[in-house]
Structure formats: structure tokens, C-alpha cells
């Protein structure tokens with residue numbers, strides 16, 4: 001097995017930042033070396049090591065993007081599957097993703113898990129799944145022991161909107177109560193008030209004007225539902241994360257942690273990067289996702305919550321569609337979703353660390369460690385320590401990155417981030433002890449990603 005030693009790096013460990021490096025192989029991290037304390041890995045024969053000089057770059061754990069869609073649902077094909085999406089992830093410094101097992105009306109738990117495991121067999125990033133409890137949740141939960149004990153899936157995705165998956169708050173309460181007895185279980189919840197959306201859609205009718213997407217899903221559509229879920233977490237004591245949260249009122253709930261259970265928010269780079277002004281005009285169709293883009297004031301509130309360490313998870317909800325499926329659609333028929341998996345890490349570095357004073361330990365928390373803790377992957381993932389997986393990213397703070405098709409390695413045919421210039425550059429990426437991105441090219445084998453049982 002070949003060993004690698006990275007030297008001259010600013011290493012971000014759970015104990016803080018040290019100057020030095022790490023030694024690792026495919027089995028994991030063997031040593032964390034602090035140049036100042038000379039605690040270098042004694043007994044390692046230098047001749048057997050490949051040495052990488054980081055030249056002062058930051059060394060951080062491989063990113064964890066806990067919300068991506070590499071195929072998996074709907075009639076309109078998502079641009080990326082596991083093969084192409086995982087290449088994008090690696091080029092962006094993300095080495096672990098969480099995707100979904102979303103059953104169709106005909107599928108039971110065994111069928112959907114088998115289908116998604118087959119889809120993921122070409123992944124070059126490590127992966128875990130959220131299991132979607134659809135309207136057939138009572139049937140699906142009959143296979144609970146199979147889902148959890150045989151497959152190692154212990155996170156459940158709940159939706160309060162969308163055909164086939166719309167759960168009422170009473171349904172959610174029932175699910176929470178049934179599953180509250182095992183603290184290893186977690187929930188990721190898409191929270192929008194379906195009745196309010198339907199009511200506003202009836203009032204405003206259909207249109208190709210994408211500003212109506214924001215008008216029919218105002219802040220209150222999200223906040224009312226999240227507030228109710230916050231109450232259900234306190235009532236049942238479950239551990240829940242609100243997916244892709246967007247607005248100031250939602251973020252304010254973080255100031256009021258529930259007496260029992262755990263209440264987390266996830267947000268995505270697109271809510272930090274763009275406002276609903278992007279929905280105007282023919283280009284507006286390219287910027288559609290739900291919940292929709294919000295105001296500058298909402299963005300400021302999300303950043304405040306990130307900088308204070310209360311909003312702890314940054315995902316992408318990567319769900320890109322080719323432009324031909326977006327352009328010319330109406331706001332009620334358009335496939336919602338945008339790209340992001342390749343840009344999340346450098347976006348957080350540039351806009352968080354370089355521009356707003358996010359510390360590097362906070363950056364690691366936001367991009368990997370917090371998700372690893374919440375979803376039961378820590379310290380194997382999201383951590384630079386002896387015996388953790390050797391998923392490592394070197395970030396060159398002096399470099400720059402222009403986001404968009406010039407850098408893209410996945411199957412998207414446009415990026416909402418096109419032309420945005422970021423401070424910093426993903427210089428090299430290692431996954432499972434092997435180099436998978438050299439700064440220009442992804443050099444990973446499709447299928448080299450592993451399923452992470454929880």
C-alpha cells in the first residue's frame with residue numbers, strides 16, 4: 001500500500017490549526033504531524049513515502065454534501081447521475097455525499113434501496129442515503145428493521161409538499177412518535193405549507209414569469225411549516241434538520257433550541273449567492289428551485305446565523321436540469337433545481353472565510369464536521385485525526401477560481417454561478433488515501449466510492 005505524507009500545510013484538526021501535515025494510506029490517516037512540536041510520525045521510513053509539499057495551503061477534511069440528487073426521481077432526467085455528479089463533487093473537494101432512496105408509488109423499501117444502490121455503484125465519492133417516507137409511510141415502515149439493520153440507513157426524508165410525498169403535520173407527528181426511541185435516527189425535512197402554496201397558485205394562475213414562483217411561495221410558506229416542525233421536535237425529542245432553509249424568520253428559530261431533541265437548519269450556496277431578482281426575465285427559469293430565492297435581508301440573516309455557528313450545515317441540493325427542460329416552461333411545470341456540488345467548498349471558503357471572517361475551524365464545521373456529527377459519520381468523516389478516512393483537501397488561499405463551465409467536470413450544460421470569481425482554489429483532493437483530483441483533472445475510478453452504513 002502506498003503511503004503519502006503532506007508537509008508544510010496549515011492543518012485544520014478538531015483541536016485547532018497546526019502547521020505541519022499528515023501521513024496516510026488507503027487504510028486511513030496514520031499520523032498528524034505538528035512541525036512545531038516535532039511529534040512527527042516516528043518509525044516511518046521516509047523512503048516509502050510520497051511527499052506532497054502543500055506550500056502553506058490549508059489542509060481540511062474532504063467535504064460532506066449531505067443533500068444531493070444524482071438522478072433518482074421524476075420523469076425529467078436530472079443532468080447528473082452518480083458517475084458525473086461524483087466527478088463534480090471531487091473536483092470541488094467533496095468526497096462524501098448523501099442522496100435519496102425515494103420510492104415510487106409501486107416500490108417497497110427493498111425495491112427502492114436496490115435500485116438506488118445499483119445507481120450508486122458507479123460513484124467515485126463515498127455515499128449514504130436518506131430514505132424518503134412518502135404517503136405510503138405506514139407500508140414502508142413495515143420494513144424498518146430491513147432499512148436500518150440490514151442496510152444501515154437511519155435518516156428519513158420527509159416532505160410536506162409534492163405529489164406522492166406530501167405529509168400533513170399529523171403524519172409527521174405520527175412518524176416522529178414512532179421513531180423517537182432511537183437517537184441514532186435523524187430526519188431531513190422539506191418544509192413548505194402545501195395548502196398556502198396551492199391557494200396562492202390558484203389566485204395567480206400559471207405563467208412563464210418565474211417571479212410568480214417567489215410570489216406563490218413567500219417566506220411565510222416556509223416559516224409557518226418550520227415553526228410547527230420546531231414544536232414537534234420539542235414535543236417528541238427527535239433529531240431533525242430542515243432542508244434548504246432560506247429566510248430570516250426561519251433562521252431566528254435557531255435562537256430558541258427545543259427543550260428536547262435536536263433542531264438543525266441546512267442552507268445552500270444559491271440562497272447566499274442570489275436574490276429573487278434573478279427570477280425576472282427569460283433567464284429566470286434557470287434560477288428556479290423550491291423554496292425559491294429570497295431577499296438580500298434574508299441572505300444577511302443566513303450569513304449571520306452561519307458566522308455565529310448556529311446554522312451548521314451547508315449542502316447544495318444539487319439537482320441540475322439541462323437548459324432545454326427549463327427554458328420556456330411555466331413556473332408550475334418547470335423542473336426545480338440547480339447545480340452546486342462542484343462549487344460549495346470554494347464558495348464557502350471565498351465568501352465565508354476570505355470575505356466575511358469565518359474561521360477555518362468554522363469552515364470545516366460547516367462543510368463537513370457538523371454533517372458528520374449529525375448523520376453519525378464522525379470521526380470517520382469530517383475529521384483530520386489518526387484512523388479517520390484519508391479524505392483530504394488542499395485549498396490554496398492565494399489562487400482564484402472562476403465558477404462555471406470553464407471548470408465544470410460534471411454533466412451540467414449551464415451553471416447559475418457562471419463567471420463568478422472566487423478567492424482560493426481547490427489545489428488537490430485525496431479520497432480513501434488516493435489522489436482523486438490534481439488541481440486540473442479528476443483521476444478517480446467510477447465505482448471507487450463506498451456506501452456508508454450508519
Ligand SMILES: [Zn+2]
Nearest residue numbers: 067069317319
Ligand atoms: Zn433536494
